[in-house]
Amino acid sequence: MKTISEADTEEFGRELDKIRDDVIANRGEDDARYIRRVIAVQRALEVSGRTLLFASVLPPAWLAGTAALATAKILENMEIGHNVLHGQWDWMRDPAIHSSTWEWDLVSPARHWKYTHNYLHHKWTNVLGKDRDIGFVLLRLSPEQPWHPYYLGQPLYNAILAPFFEWGVALHDLEVERVRGGDKSWNEVFIQLREILRKAGRQVVKDYVAFPLLAGPLFLPVLIGNFTANMTRNVWAHTVIFCGHFPDEAATFTEEQVEGETRGEWYLRQLLGSCNLTGGSLFHIMAGNLSYQIEHHLFPDLPSNRYAEVAPRVRALCERFGLPYNTGSLLRQTVRVWKRVFRLSLPTSPGGPERTAAPARLQAVTAPAGYTTGIDVLGRAPALRGASG
Amino acid sequence: MTGLARTPIDDVTLRLADTAAWLTTPLMPEDYLTLINPLWSSRELRGRVEAVHPETKDVASLVIRPGRSWSTHRAGQFIRVGVDIDGVRHWRTYSLSSAPERGDGRVTITVKSVPGGVVSTQLVHRTTPGTIVALTRPEGGFVLPEPVPSRLLFVTAGSGITPVMAMLRSLARPGNMPDVIVLHSAPTREEVIFGPELRTLAGRFPNLHLHLQYTRSSGRLNLSQLPDLCPDWPERHVWACGPTGMLREAETYWREAGIADRLRVEHFRPAVTTSAAGGGGHVRFLVSGREADADGATPLLVVGENAGVLMPSGCRMGICYRCTGRLRSGRVRDLRTGREYGEEGELIQTCVSAADGNVEIEL
Numbered sequence: 001m002k003t004i005s006e007a008d009t010e011e012f013g014r015e016l017d018k019i020r021d022d023v024i025a026n027r028g029e030d031d032a033r034y035i036r037r038v039i040a041v042q043r044a045l046e047v048s049g050r051t052l053l054f055a056s057v058l059p060p061a062w063l064a065g066t067a068a069l070a071t072a073k074i075l076e077n078m079e080i081g082h083n084v085l086h087g088q089w090d091w092m093r094d095p096a097i098h099s100s101t102w103e104w105d106l107v108s109p110a111r112h113w114k115y116t117h118n119y120l121h122h123k124w125t126n127v128l129g130k131d132r133d134i135g136f137v138l139l140r141l142s143p144e145q146p147w148h149p150y151y152l153g154q155p156l157y158n159a160i161l162a163p164f165f166e167w168g169v170a171l172h173d174l175e176v177e178r179v180r181g182g183d184k185s186w187n188e189v190f191i192q193l194r195e196i197l198r199k200a201g202r203q204v205v206k207d208y209v210a211f212p213l214l215a216g217p218l219f220l221p222v223l224i225g226n227f228t229a230n231m232t233r234n235v236w237a238h239t240v241i242f243c244g245h246f247p248d249e250a251a252t253f254t255e256e257q258v259e260g261e262t263r264g265e266w267y268l269r270q271l272l273g274s275c276n277l278t279g280g281s282l283f284h285i286m287a288g289n290l291s292y293q294i295e296h297h298l299f300p301d302l303p304s305n306r307y308a309e310v311a312p313r314v315r316a317l318c319e320r321f322g323l324p325y326n327t328g329s330l331l332r333q334t335v336r337v338w339k340r341v342f343r344l345s346l347p348t349s350p351g352g353p354e355r356t357a358a359p360a361r362l363q364a365v366t367a368p369a370g371y372t373t374g375i376d377v378l379g380r381a382p383a384l385r386g387a388s389g
Numbered sequence: 390m391t392g393l394a395r396t397p398i399d400d401v402t403l404r405l406a407d408t409a410a411w412l413t414t415p416l417m418p419e420d421y422l423t424l425i426n427p428l429w430s431s432r433e434l435r436g437r438v439e440a441v442h443p444e445t446k447d448v449a450s451l452v453i454r455p456g457r458s459w460s461t462h463r464a465g466q467f468i469r470v471g472v473d474i475d476g477v478r479h480w481r482t483y484s485l486s487s488a489p490e491r492g493d494g495r496v497t498i499t500v501k502s503v504p505g506g507v508v509s510t511q512l513v514h515r516t517t518p519g520t521i522v523a524l525t526r527p528e529g530g531f532v533l534p535e536p537v538p539s540r541l542l543f544v545t546a547g548s549g550i551t552p553v554m555a556m557l558r559s560l561a562r563p564g565n566m567p568d569v570i571v572l573h574s575a576p577t578r579e580e581v582i583f584g585p586e587l588r589t590l591a592g593r594f595p596n597l598h599l600h601l602q603y604t605r606s607s608g609r610l611n612l613s614q615l616p617d618l619c620p621d622w623p624e625r626h627v628w629a630c631g632p633t634g635m636l637r638e639a640e641t642y643w644r645e646a647g648i649a650d651r652l653r654v655e656h657f658r659p660a661v662t663t664s665a666a667g668g669g670g671h672v673r674f675l676v677s678g679r680e681a682d683a684d685g686a687t688p689l690l691v692v693g694e695n696a697g698v699l700m701p702s703g704c705r706m707g708i709c710y711r712c713t714g715r716l717r718s719g720r721v722r723d724l725r726t727g728r729e730y731g732e733e734g735e736l737i738q739t740c741v742s743a744a745d746g747n748v749e750i751e752l
Contacts, residue, residue: 032476040424047421090697093478095433096420098699100677103415202414210411301697 004268004321012321013264019313020299023306024091032092034305038079038285039097046072049229050211056221069229071286074236076105078288083304085110086118090301107200108170112192116173122300126245126252126273133245134252136161136172140344142252147347154345155338165234170196236286240277243333244293246340247275249326270297271318276311276327283330284308294325427521428456438520439495441513444582448548449513450486450499455524461489462496462527464559465552465628465655469703470498471523474511478523481508482704484551484630484655485527486583488558499582501548528709531628531655533559538626539567542619544639546574546610546631547582552655553630554583557590557597566594570619574602574610574631612642623648630655656706670747674698675717677752683744688724689714690739698752700739707741714739719748 004012045068052065081104083089089097103110116132124130128144135141139158140151161168174192178184207226215222251272258269277283277291284291284307292307295314302310318325328336409418423430428437436453443449462468467484483498502513533541533556543553550573560566571591575581581601591599600618602610615622623646629639636654643652669685672692681696683689690712693700703711707725713736721731721742729745731737739752 028475028477030476032473043421043424087697090699092473092476093694093697093699094473095699100699105415199415202411205411206414214412 004323006264008321009268010262010264012317012323013262013267015317016267016298016314017263019310020302023299023302023310027091027303027306031303031305032094035080035084035089035092035097035303038075042072042075042080045069045075053211053222053225054215054218056215056218056225062221062225066225066228066232069225070232073105073229073233074286077233077237078240078290079285079304080288081105081110082288082290085114087301088303105203106166106169107196107203108166108173109195109199112173112195113169116175118300122297124258125270125297126250127258127269128252128254130255132172132175135246136168137177138168138172139341141246141340143344143348144252144254145344147344151345155342158338158341162235162238163231165238166230167200170200239330239334240287240290242337243277243330244275244290245273247326247328247333247336248340249324250275267298268323270294271314271323271325273297274326275333276325277330277333278327279330281308291330294327428454430456431458434458434524434526436496436522436524438516438522439518441516441518444499445580445584447513448499448501448582450497451512451516452495452497453522453524454495458526459524460526462555463532464488464555465532466527466529466555467531467552467655468496468498468527469525470508470512472508472511472516474507479508480523480702480705484531484555486551486554486558488555488561490559490562499548499551499554501582529655531630531653532556533628534626537567540621540625541567541569542622542625542627543569543571543573544610544627544629544631544635545571546635549629549631549635549655550582550587551630553628554586556628557587561590561594566596568596569594570598570600570625572600572602572610572618574604574635576605577603612638615642623651625651627652628655629653656708668745670719670744672696672744672747673749674752675749683748685722685743685745686724687743688740689721689737689742689744689748689750692744693739693752700752702740705740707738710736710738712738712740714750714752717749717751719750720745721748 049065049068049070049072052061052068054065056062056065081102084097084102085099085104087099090099092098095101099114121131121133126134128134128142135145138161139154140147174189174196175184176189179186179189207230208223211226212219212223251269253269253273258265261269271294274293274297276294277287279287279291289304289307290296292304292311295302295307295311296304298314299307299310315325317323406418412418413421417432419430419432427435434456436455436459438451439454440452441449442452462485465484467482469480469482471478471480473479483500485496486499487495487497500509500512502510531552537560543556545553553571557569557571560569571587573581573587575584578584578601581587584601587599587601591597604610619625627639627643629636629652633656636656639652640649640654643649669683669687671680672683672689673680674693674696677698679693679696679698681692683692688705690700690702690705694702701712701714703709705712707723716731716733716735716737718733719731720729721737722729722745723738724741724743731742731745731748737750739750
């Protein structure tokens, strides 16, 4: 059931390369000014937030301080940290804003993240058994993952994961499950764990000891404010990130499907595995432009401030080649993610009754998780593991 | 004495910064403070351009106030200047033209805009006061020894006068000027950088003799004229700075006279010849994980920078060895000589080496 020809796939890839080249050709002064301004705003917000918290005998000051700090932490993590670590700003050759020197305000060390995220997740996006971001090894978010009674509790696990997302990410980067398979030694895990503890230790001391102590009698309000800001950032990041790959329209793939993949096919997989979010420009900045998840996955190292500009071109290409361009509001996509979390907590048979839920055109072209059986996204013979029974 | 003397105040500052770092982790306090004043950075030396003075039609002196962690230079030394152009940082090397005794906390570099030179034209024609540039501390051995010899000879051409100007300005104090002869070449009278100041100095100090060679009307300075212009040349300590051809000629001249140790030279332009280009190939930067296709004429340094690798760099002409990286596999070609070289594990100079086939390098 081949609906996009190999020739079209490669043509699609060449068109995307062209978009990429266009952005690179006029990357310059304005972009540099943009990232420096975001960094300056973020740091000013953080300082204001922490200062306001020192005045939190007044409840409005506590509220404003916590909100400013949470906003600063969201910006730091998403629009700045994530994107700098992708190397989106390396072209400026400024050692202060460079993927090799950046460290972020999260418990997980940037170095670990660059491996599991930039390499494993971005190269192997939504490939079962390769992309550890599918359910973060904690949840069953694709019906191809075999069911186990453990998954009955996954709505609860996910609800707990959201506010402690940064800790989840840190542990995720440890890849403990690979030790069982013999791919990784305990020694490596312990070395990484030490690095996490060192980093996390400083983070915890900063937010829960040093600043509260500095506040003297306001120890508790400051501690609670910092805790609230961290939790808010975690829930926000969790929400946005889950909407990027886990709504129902996002496809998952098998290792066999991606073997010997061409550049055009890689692009196609990135498109089919990602979902955008709609919203205003402030929303996009607060989402670290991960609301342009499709564009981010096609061009992970282009400056995030350019995704908005290339999105219409990508969308037009999708229309031209009859490919889906998954997008929806944050609310709609979040509801879909949670529905999926609940649905897949129960044993499901692939190709079950939900099959009819997707429009016929999508079924034909994409392989939405949950009904991948027999659908040949990349123009190859279907060979899906665990999908036959 | 080398290095910087640490005062008790520095110690207190350091300890305070360490303590404050617990509040700013994973950043440093200066990441916030430099938003107020970029010069406060201690991690990266920066300077603010405070004035730009035209010297000739294509040469300007930039008055720069360096930030903390600057160390006083010795006359004749150079610095590297990092300039952001279209959002991208470019590094170039320039001699300091101001004397260390200047005393107002500012230094100058004097830049000649090279046709097609991205950085030099930006600095000379499009830099406004207030511009922040990245800097490195002064370095280089093209300096006067202590004590200063009693008889000196400077042979310079074009912008090669800049490090010598710093020396002359440094020597220009009553009773301090030794017996100095300056042989300087420029195309015309108008194109002599620091022309008025040189003439004023020569008028002020009877033991400073200035010979200006206007090459457009009088032709190039031939070293065979040297005994006429400077009869005691073999007894003088010589500093020469200018185009590569002139320096090679001088080196030969003094070597043949058996007194090569009297001559010190400072190269200005890279001695790179593009005709020596080899095949090029695919380059993998192993540490940063970047890859790029390189032609056989582009230095690996430039290939890496264009691929977004934070390449170490220095003189960009193959003399300072700051840009070296360990070769893991492949062969490279020295762009100065055309020689093909590179063994596994060899440290190669990326600024003058281009890929000759596929290359893997630990950068």
